[in-house]
Amino acid sequence: xxxxxxxxxxxxxxxxxxxxxxxxxxxxxxxxxxxxxxxxxxxxxxxxxxxxxxxxxxxxxxxxxxxxxxxxxxxxxxxxxxxxxxxxxxxxxxxxxxxxxxxxxxxxxxxxxxxxxxxxxxxxxxxx
Numbered sequence: 041x042x043x044x045x046x047x048x049x050x051x052x053x054x055x056x057x058x059x060x061x062x063x064x065x066x067x068x069x070x071x072x073x074x075x076x077x078x079x080x081x082x083x084x085x086x087x088x089x090x091x092x093x094x095x096x097x098x099x100x101x102x103x104x105x106x107x108x109x110x111x112x113x114x115x116x117x118x119x120x121x122x123x124x125x126x127x128x129x130x131x132x133x134x135x136x137x138x139x140x141x142x143x144x145x146x147x148x149x150x151x152x153x154x155x156x157x158x159x160x161x162x163x164x165x166x167x168x
Contacts, residue, residue: 047151049151057086
């Protein structure tokens with residue numbers, strides 16, 4: 041079992057989720073409450089799936105939750121694009137949040153690969 045608070049991808053995903061909640065406050069007043077909800081839920085899902093995976097019984101199961109987190113990052117990236125195209129978010133904020141989403145996705149993907157490689161080594165008898 042892992043301590044999710046020690047995982048850098050989680051730390052950054054959590055911070056981004058909080059920042060996106062603040063940035064999206066005005067969406068509902070602009071008539072885009074559903075986009076706000078989808079964006080903030082997708083961003084929260086990046087972090088929450090890392091947390092949920094930390095309680096997994098096996099590395100393979102943990103990797104599955106990391107995979108879901110990666111997919112949530114993809115969804116977040118799309119909702120950011122939609123927010124920009126609806127002019128709900130400035131181009132600078134869109135670039136900043138999109139770059140952070142992509143970086144978190146890359147970190148999570150690398151971490152997932154490491155988790156799976158550790159699982160393979162353990163099963164092949166190379167690791168105690």
